[in-house]
Amino acid sequence: xxxxxxxxxxxxxxxxxxxxxxxxxxxxxxxxxxxxxxxxxxxxxxxxxxxxxxxxxxxxxxxxxxxxxxxxxxxxxxxxxxxxxxxxxxxxxxxxxxxxxxxxxxxxxxxxxxxxxxxxxxxxxxxxxxxxxxxxxxxxxxxxxxxxxxxxxxxxxxxxxxxxxxxxxxxxxxxxxxxxxxxxxxxxxxxxxxxxxxxxxxx
Numbered sequence: 001x002x003x004x005x006x007x008x009x010x011x012x013x014x015x016x017x018x019x020x021x022x023x024x025x026x027x028x029x030x031x032x033x034x035x036x037x038x039x040x041x042x043x044x045x046x047x048x049x050x051x052x053x054x055x056x057x058x059x060x061x062x063x064x065x066x067x068x069x070x071x072x073x074x075x076x077x078x079x080x081x082x083x084x085x086x087x088x089x090x091x092x093x094x095x096x097x098x099x100x101x102x103x104x105x106x107x108x109x110x111x112x113x114x115x116x117x118x119x120x121x122x123x124x125x126x127x128x129x130x131x132x133x134x135x136x137x138x139x140x141x142x143x144x145x146x147x148x149x150x151x152x153x154x155x156x157x158x159x160x161x162x163x164x165x166x167x168x169x170x171x172x173x174x175x176x177x178x179x180x181x182x183x184x185x186x187x188x189x190x191x192x193x194x195x196x197x198x199x200x201x202x203x
Contacts, residue, residue, distance in 0.1 A: 091116065093112060093116070094111060098181065132157075137152075149167065151168070153165070
């Protein structure tokens with residue numbers, strides 16, 4: 001979408017430049033009458049302020065970040081309780097899952113609720129009781145309904161400690177923040193969960 005908009009704007013600028021050069025070099029050309037006030041603007045004269053990120057700037061970024069902080073706090077509570085149903089209710093399915101394998105090959109798929117649920121239930125069943133995870137999210141607000149979050153997390157089990165980084169894209173649907181995209185490196189060598197009606201991988 002961004003590339004499309006850049007191309008449109010570029011075409012508009014080039015068209016304007018060519019028109020100006022032609023008008024300056026052709027002094028004999030008669031002046032054209034101005035179009036009537038009721039005439040519709042040409043396609044190249046679209047009002048770019050009515051679309052794109054400048055038309056959807058956050059109205060209260062601080063308030064949005066507080067909402068997202070509360071959302072993540074609730075997610076941590078759900079993790080501690082191993083409440084899979086609560087975790088699933090916080091995801092806008094189908095969810096896009098991104099990772100890469102040990103060779104660095106990216107893997108991007110869309111998972112259904114059934115696929116994600118089977119993966120979570122399998123992980124929860126084998127979760128060590130003394131395993132603890134802490135999160136340090138960094139929120140970037142794109143609009144009042146879209147945000148990107150980078151999470152630096154730490155996992156501890158006894159004396160063992162591991163750190164990692166993940167990312168999610170959140171969307172606010174019907175007044176509720178939900179996960180739409182999840183990404184972590186290194187899981188690509190594991191087989192994807194199967195489902196009876198699994199959607200095809202995203203291209």
